[in-house]
Every structure is written in C-alpha cells, then in structure tokens.
Amino acid sequence: MAATMKDIARRTGLGLATISSYFNGGNVREKNRIKIEEAIQELHYEVNEVARGLKTNATKTIGVVIPELNNTFCSEIITGMEDILRSRGYATIICDCRTDRQLEKEAVEFLIRKRVDGIINMPMDASGENLRPFLKTGRPVILIDRHISNLDCDCVLVDNKKAARHAVELLLENGHREIGIIVGPKDIYTTQERLQGYCKAYEKAGLPLKESLICSGDYTIQGGVRALEELVQRNPEMTAVFVTNYEMTMGAVIGINELGIRIPDDLSVIGFDNRSFARACSPRLTIVSQPTHEIAREVAQIMLSHLDGKQTEHIVEKFETDMIIGKSVRKLGNQ
Amino acid sequence: MAATMKDIARRTGLGLATISSYFNGGNVREKNRIKIEEAIQELHYEVNEVARGLKTNATKTIGVVIPELNNTFCSEIITGMEDILRSRGYATIICDCRTDRQLEKEAVEFLIRKRVDGIINMPMDASGENLRPFLKTGRPVILIDRHISNLDCDCVLVDNKKAARHAVELLLENGHREIGIIVGPKDIYTTQERLQGYCKAYEKAGLPLKESLICSGDYTIQGGVRALEELVQRNPEMTAVFVTNYEMTMGAVIGINELGIRIPDDLSVIGFDNRSFARACSPRLTIVSQPTHEIAREVAQIMLSHLDGKQTEHIVEKFETDMIIGKSVRKLGNQ
DNA sequence: ATGAAAGCGCTAACAA
DNA sequence: TTGTTAGCGCTTTCAT
Numbered sequence: 001m002a003a004t005m006k007d008i009a010r011r012t013g014l015g016l017a018t019i020s021s022y023f024n025g026g027n028v029r030e031k032n033r034i035k036i037e038e039a040i041q042e043l044h045y046e047v048n049e050v051a052r053g054l055k056t057n058a059t060k061t062i063g064v065v066i067p068e069l070n071n072t073f074c075s076e077i078i079t080g081m082e083d084i085l086r087s088r089g090y091a092t093i094i095c096d097c098r099t100d101r102q103l104e105k106e107a108v109e110f111l112i113r114k115r116v117d118g119i120i121n122m123p124m125d126a127s128g129e130n131l132r133p134f135l136k137t138g139r140p141v142i143l144i145d146r147h148i149s150n151l152d153c154d155c156v157l158v159d160n161k162k163a164a165r166h167a168v169e170l171l172l173e174n175g176h177r178e179i180g181i182i183v184g185p186k187d188i189y190t191t192q193e194r195l196q197g198y199c200k201a202y203e204k205a206g207l208p209l210k211e212s213l214i215c216s217g218d219y220t221i222q223g224g225v226r227a228l229e230e231l232v233q234r235n236p237e238m239t240a241v242f243v244t245n246y247e248m249t250m251g252a253v254i255g256i257n258e259l260g261i262r263i264p265d266d267l268s269v270i271g272f273d274n275r276s277f278a279r280a281c282s283p284r285l286t287i288v289s290q291p292t293h294e295i296a297r298e299v300a301q302i303m304l305s306h307l308d309g310k311q312t313e314h315i316v317e318k319f320e321t322d323m324i325i326g327k328s329v330r331k332l333g334n335q
Numbered sequence: 336m337a338a339t340m341k342d343i344a345r346r347t348g349l350g351l352a353t354i355s356s357y358f359n360g361g362n363v364r365e366k367n368r369i370k371i372e373e374a375i376q377e378l379h380y381e382v383n384e385v386a387r388g389l390k391t392n393a394t395k396t397i398g399v400v401i402p403e404l405n406n407t408f409c410s411e412i413i414t415g416m417e418d419i420l421r422s423r424g425y426a427t428i429i430c431d432c433r434t435d436r437q438l439e440k441e442a443v444e445f446l447i448r449k450r451v452d453g454i455i456n457m458p459m460d461a462s463g464e465n466l467r468p469f470l471k472t473g474r475p476v477i478l479i480d481r482h483i484s485n486l487d488c489d490c491v492l493v494d495n496k497k498a499a500r501h502a503v504e505l506l507l508e509n510g511h512r513e514i515g516i517i518v519g520p521k522d523i524y525t526t527q528e529r530l531q532g533y534c535k536a537y538e539k540a541g542l543p544l545k546e547s548l549i550c551s552g553d554y555t556i557q558g559g560v561r562a563l564e565e566l567v568q569r570n571p572e573m574t575a576v577f578v579t580n581y582e583m584t585m586g587a588v589i590g591i592n593e594l595g596i597r598i599p600d601d602l603s604v605i606g607f608d609n610r611s612f613a614r615a616c617s618p619r620l621t622i623v624s625q626p627t628h629e630i631a632r633e634v635a636q637i638m639l640s641h642l643d644g645k646q647t648e649h650i651v652e653k654f655e656t657d658m659i660i661g662k663s664v665r666k667l668g669n670q
Numbered sequence: 671a672t673g674a675a676a677g678c679g680c681t682a683a684c685a686a
Numbered sequence: 687t688t689g690t691t692a693g694c695g696c697t698t699t700c701a702t
Contacts, residue, residue: 002472004679015689020681029687050388050450051679054694059385060449061428069414070407079404079431086430086442091449093396093426096414107421114395114426115385137337221611250615257617276556280585282592282617339695350673355697364671386695389678 003043011039023047053115061091062303063111065104065121066144069096071219072246072274073292074122077144080296081120081303088304090117097124099219105130112137118303122146126187140306142299146189147316154306156299156317160190163288163321164197164244167270170286170323171240172205175332176268180213180231180241182224182248191216194244213238217248224251225258232259232267239332240268244288246277253281264330275324284326291319338378346374358382388450396426397638398446400439400456401479404431406554407581407609408627409457412479415631416455416638423639425452432459434554440465447472453638457481461522475641477634481524482651489641491634491652495525498623498656499532499579502605505621505658506575507540510667511603515548515566515576517559517583526551529579548573552583559586560593567594567602574667575603579623581612588616599665610659619661626654 005019012019012035022028022036039045053059062085066074082092093116095107101124108130111119119134122144128151131141141153148155164181171179181198184191195214202209212234217223224247231241232255243249249271253263261267263283271278271287278285298317305311340354347354347370357363357371374380388394397420401409417427428451430442436459443465446454454469457479463486466476476488483490499516506514516533519526530549537544547569552558559582566576567590578584584606588598596602598618606613606622613620633652640646 006679016680017682017690018688021688024681027687032688046448048389048450048679049448050385050394051694052681053385054383054389054679054696055681057694061426069404069410069417072405075404075410078429082404082429082431083433086445091396091428091445094413094417094429095421096417098418110421110426113381113384115383250611253615254611257615257619276585276589277612277615280588280592280612280616284592341695351696352674352698353672356672359697362671367671383695386678387697389680389695390697392678 002048003045004048005045007043008036008039008045011043012036057115058117059115060089061093061114061116063093063095063108063114063116063119065095065097065107065111065119065123067097067099067104067122067124068219069094073145073290076292077122077296077299080293081300084297084300085303090304090307099124101125108134117307118142120144120299120303123148124188126189140303142303144295144299148189152314154302154314154316156295156302156319157190158290158295158319158321160193161197161200163290164194164242165201166197166321166323167242167288168198168201169204171242171268171270171329172201172207174240174268174329176240177207178210178213178235178238178240180215180235180238182215182217182227182231182241182243182252184217184219184245184248186216191244198242210235217251219245219247221247221251221254224248225255226251228252228255229259232261238267240270240329242270244272246271246273249273249285249287250277253285263328268330269328271328278324278326281326281328283328285328286326287324289322289324291322294319337383338380339383340380342378343371343374343380346378347371392450393452394450395424396428396449396451398428398430398443398449398451398454400430400432400442400446400454400458402432402434402439402457402459403554404429408480408625411627412457412631412634415628416635419632419635420638425639425642434459436460443469452642453477455479455634455638458483459523461524475638477638479630479634483524487649489637489649489651491630491637491654492525493625493630493654493656495528496532496535498625499529499577500536501532501656501658502577502623503533503536504539506577506603506605506664507536507542509575509603509664511575512542513545513548513570513573513575515550515570515573517550517552517562517566517576517578517587519552519554519580519583521551526579533577545570552586554580554582556582556586556589559583560590561586563587563590564594567596573602575605575664577605579607581606581608584608584620584622585612588620598663603665604663606663613659613661616661616663618663620663621661622659624657624659626657629654 097104104124118140120142128148143155215227217227243252271285278287432439439459453475455477463483478490550562552562578587606620613622
C-alpha cells in the first residue's frame with residue numbers, strides 16, 4: 001500500500017541506512033538528499049511511526065486520564081496541552097474515567113498496553129498505586145490539580161489553600177459570619193486543601209467552625225443543586241456560600257433560583273472557575289478563577305522536557321488563582 | 336524489559352505460533368492453555384500492540400477531529416464515544432483544531448501519519464478534501480453534525496431544519512413577529528440548515544423576512560455577546576431571539592444582562608443545547624436540545640461495525656431534537 | 671494442534 | 687558518508 005523506506009531506497013539506489021539517517025537528522029550528501037526528497041515526493045512517502053515505535057520503544061503518544069471530560073476545568077487544560085503536544089508530534093489519547101476509581105485504574109492499564117510515552121493524570125485515586133507500574137517503566141507521569149506524596153512524578157496545581165482562604169476572607173470582610181462551603185468528596189486532595197483554607201480564615205477571624213456549614217458534593221451540577229439545598233435547609237441563618245468548582249457552582253445557582261432565593265440580597269455567593277458563566281449570571285458572580293491556560297502549558301512543557309531527556313528531577317509547580325469580583329457578595333450592615 | 340511472546344514460548348516450551356494462536360482465539364490444547372496462562376501470570380506478559388499493529392496494519396486507534404473541545408456539544412459527544420471505543424480496545428486521539436481550517440487539515444494529516452484505523456470528524460471544511468487521502472486507504476470516516484455530499488462516508492446529525500423551524504414557530508405562535516436569529520458562520524452546514532428552518536417558519540406564517548434580523552456569530556461566547564448587541568442595536572422592534580448553539584446562547588444571555596434587558600419582558604429567548612445552563616438562568620431558558628448521548632453512541636457503533644467489517648454501506652443517521660420549555664418566551668398580547 | 675520461518679517497516683551497530 | 691545486516695515483537699503461511 002503506502003510506500004516504505006525500501007521503496008525509496010530502491011528508487012534512489014541508496015541503502016536503507018542512508019534513508020533512515022536522512023529522516024533522523026544525520027548527514028547525507030547534498031546530491032543524495034535531493035534524490036531522496038524527490039523520491040519522497042513521487043511516492044508520497046511518510047515515515048511509519050508504528051514501525052519506528054516498535055524499534056525505538058516509543059510511540060510518540062501521551063495518555064491523559066481525567067475524571068470527566070465534561071468538566072470545563074479538564075477540557076480547558078486538555079485543549080491547551082493537546083495543542084502543544086501535537087505541534088511536537090505527540091498524539092494525545094484521552095481517557096475519561098467518569099469519576100470512577102475502578103475505571104481510572106483500567107484506563108491506566110489500557111494506556112500501559114498502548115505503550116504511551118507518558119501519562120498525564122488528574123487522579124481520583126489518592127494513593128498513586130495505579131501509576132506505579134507505569135513509573136517502573138521509567139516513563140514520566142505528570143499529575144494535574146491533585147498532589148500525591150511519595151510518588152515519583154511531577155505535579156502542576158494551584159494554591160488551593162490560599163484560594164479558599166482569600167474567598168472566605170472576602171466574605172468575612174463583608175460582615176458574613178455564617179458561611180457555607182460546598183466542597184468535593186472528602187478524599188480528594190483539593191477538597192482537603194480548600195477546606196483547610198476555609199478553616200484557616202475562620203480561625204484567623206477568631207470565629208468558631210460549624211460542621212453544618214460544610215457540605216460535600218460530587219463535582220457535578222446535580223450534586224451542586226443538592227448540596228445547596230442541603231446547606232440552606234440545615235442553616236437558616238447562613239448568609240453566604242462558597243462553591244469550590246464550576247459544575248457545582250452552576251448547580252448552586254440552579255438551586256438558588258429554584259428555591260426563589262435572591263443573590264446577593266438573601267444569599268451571597270462566591271463560585272469557581274468559569275468567568276463566562278459568572279458573567280452570564282445576574283447579578284454577576286464573584287468567583288475564584290484558576291489559570292487553566294498556564295497550567296496546560298506548564299504540564300505540556302514539563303512532559304516534553306522529560307521526553308527530550310532534558311529534565312530528570314521532579315518538580316511541583318504551584319500557580320496562584322485570581323478573584324474575579326462580581327456583584328454576588330453583599331456587604332452586611334451589622335458588622 | 337517487558338516480557339515478549341518469545342519469553343513465554345521459551346518458558347512453556349511451545350512454539351511462537353501456538354502462543355499467538357492462544358491470543359487470537361485459536362485452538363490450543365487444554366494442557367498448553369494452562370501452561371501459557373501460568374507463564375503470562377508469572378511474567379506479567381501483555382501483548383505489545385505496537386508490534387501487532389505493525390504486522391496487522393491496524394493500530395486500534397481512532398482519530399477525532401473537532402473544532403473546539405471547549406464546546407460542550409463536542410465534549411459530550413467525545414465522552415460518550417470514547418467510553419464505548421475504549422471498552423472495545425480502541426484508543427481515541429483527540430485533535431482540537433481551534434475552529435481553524437488549516438489546523439484541521441494538518442490534524443487529519445497528523446492522524447494519517449499516526450496510522451489511525453478510522454477518523455471521526457466534525458468538519459470545518461465543507462468540501463471534504465482533507466479527508467479524501469484517508470478515505471483512499473479504505474478506512475472509515477464518520478462525520479458528526481455536518482453533512483458533506485459526495486464524500487464516501489457515514490454521517491450522524493440532527494434534523495437542524497426542523498429544529499429551527501419548531502423553535503421559530505413557537506415564537507410566532509406566541510405572537511412574535513420580529514424574531515432575531517444568531518447563527519454560526521454562513522459556510523457551515525448547520526448554519527445553512529437552521530437558517531432554512533427559520534425562513535420556512537416565516538414563509539409558512541406568510542411573513543416577510545428581514546435581513547437585519549439574521550446575525551452570524553462564530554460559535555464562541557464572546558461571539559454570542561457581540562451578535563446579540565448587534566441585533567438589538569439594528570432592530571429596536573425585535574421582541575425575540577433564537578440562538579443556535581450553546582456557547583452563543585451563553586453569550587447572548589451575557590449581552591442581555593449587560594444591556595439591562597429583561598427576559599422575557601423585554602426580549603424572549605430560545606437557546607440551544609445545554610439543559611443545565613438553561614436551568615441556571617433566571618428565568619429558565621427555553622431551549623432546543625440535541626441528543627448528544629445518542630449521537631455519541633451511534634457514531635461509536637457505526638465506527639465499530641465498519642472496523643469489524645460488519646458494515647460496508649454508508650449511512651446518514653438523523654436524530655430529532657427536543658424542545659425544553661422554560662420561561663424565557665413571553666406571550667405577546669396583541670396577536 | 672503445533673513448530674519453523676518469513677516478514678511487517680523501521681533503527682542502529684558495524685564495516686567499508 | 688553509506689551499505690549490510692540483525693533485530694524490535696508480533697502474525698501468518700506452510701509443514702508436520
């Protein structure tokens with residue numbers, strides 16, 4: 001079917017090694033270079049990367065395991081990474097594990113079978129056990145958003161503790177004392193970090209924590225709706241709520257609308273992650289915004305450095321978040 | 336490094352062909368089957384699909400080329416497809432071409448080099464020229480959302496004409512006469528179809544079309560904002576607007592909020608595609624909803640039938656859309 | 671049912 | 687610089 005190196009060797013009268021050398025940046029006599037290039041044109045030759053991969057034990061393919069592609073934080077990061085990786089000849093295999101630990105484990109096994117050169121993972125599993133077999137092959141793993149200690153890999157994330165603390169402090173400064181928080185599942189790294197930020201802010205303000213103001217969702221829209229309803233029901237005196245991812249922020253807004261609660265008159269809200277959605281809300285939502293483009297770029301860059309053999313140390317890169325101020329936080333009079 | 340078939344041949348004392356036969360569903364004597372399975376366990380053997388691919392000329396990999404992963408219509412479909420394909424051993428390589436024709440062309444070339452077994456494409460390019468070289472290799476192509484005539488491939492989409500007609504008819508029934516429409520770029524298939532639906536509804540109602548009520552956006556949120564502003568400015572008498580994708584719907588809502596227009600008192604709105612966003616709006620948006628899960632399943636199924644050799648004919652599968660009724664359409668008194 | 675051997679398209683070591 | 691050759695790990699005749 002497609003032309004092979006043999007074909008172009010035959011056509012140019014050169015040996016296989018010369019052709020291979022040409023494709024791998026070796027020195028080829030000018031005259032032969034031209035002959036080879038002519039043959040390539042005529043035969044529409046393209047290197048077969050499958051064969052090359054068999055020989056070099058590298059597939060020029062990166063696996064990405066994420067909890068949910070339908071999560072804008074994930075899809076924004078993937079878009080950014082994929083762009084950079086593809087421009088360097090790497091294909092990106094996506095595995096959406098539907099927020100399921102078992103599926104995540106299977107996804108990593110799948111990628112190992114596919115002989116990917118590296119894995120990028122926003123892990124559900126906090127132990128890192130899934131990734132160990134892959135790491136043993138000496139290939140790079142980069143974690144996104146969630147750190148795992150004692151795992152031999154890089155990690156790119158944001159300062160979650162600080163992000164949460166700042167958001168809660170903003171509410172405290174505006175006179176709020178009964179601040180609800182909707183976090184993710186308790187066993188997820190970012191949940192723990194954000195919760196710590198929340199507690200720290202309360203602590204610094206010398207205020208007591210109330211268990212009932214803390215509610216765990218599952219990072220889905222519907223989970224956000226439920227969490228908000230629960231918080232409102234349990235805490236009649238609650239004046240503000242901080243939601244810690246985009247999907248649950250949308251869910252909280254849905255819940256608020258459907259309960260007939262007004263933002264910010266009845267309830268102040270700080271959301272997470274999606275500037276456009278924040279703008280589409282009326283009044284505009286105040287949100288914490290993560291630098292997804294920077295994260296994506298950094299992850300891709302680190303991966304490429306490893307693959308190029310330019311980096312052997314493992315790093316943890318922590319980005320700062322932004323606060324986008326809207327009109328969803330009310331200043332309480334009786335401070 | 337990793338164990339090979341040779342290793343397990345040596346360990347079991349069997350020939351390579353027997354081992355291969357075992358993995359490919361051939362007949363192997365019970366006694367040997369057990370020996371092989373023991374060796375697999377002990378050596379942690381896994382078939383090297385790269386080597387297999389070189390031999391069989393199949394990579395168990397599907398390429399997906401879409402205009403924008405950060406588009407929920409795209410990401411929902413990909414999630415669904417990827418799930419099914421992976422469960423059948425196929426990896427999904429995503430190529431986000433950023434709504435750019437040149438990048439789309441390069442993405443297809445990239446996938447050809449990667450020797451993918453099939454391509455799924457939501458095409459920017461209406462000519463289909465990009466895909467021809469791939470089709471020549473005899474491999475399957477499936478188009479999503481946008482049909483291309485005279486191209487030897489399958490296509491899965493929705494009845495766009497009918498969807499648009501129904502939406503506009505709903506507005507007409509509610510007494511609206513000056514209905515704006517925000518469509519995508521004029522050269523995109525769905526734009527043309529949806530525009531035809533709009534025109535048909537006007538025609539049936541015996542009403543004249545007004546060029547100024549038709550506005551082209553670029554399928555982005557910001558494009559939706561701009562399109563809405565333009566429509567409002569050009570048509571002071573406009574009482575309703577129909578927006579034909581999710582991102583522009585969000586943009587339109589942003590524009591409406593920022594101009595201080597009230598839905599539906601000042602302007603009735605029918606949006607597209609995202610039930611959750613529709614619910615998060617206050618009042619709830621009436622929207623046209625596409626069956627993304629069904630589309631995804633169908634696309635994956637068709638792809639698999641082709642790859643299994645169970646299907647040789649090309650089909651065009653057209654799904655119906657739903658109308659989700661919210662409170663964003665006002666009934667005008669003076670009908 | 672099983673084994674021997676050729677070869678998929680490429681790279682890399684070695685010789686020339 | 688270039689050619690020859692031996693694999694990379696697998697599938698697949700063709701014998702047995």
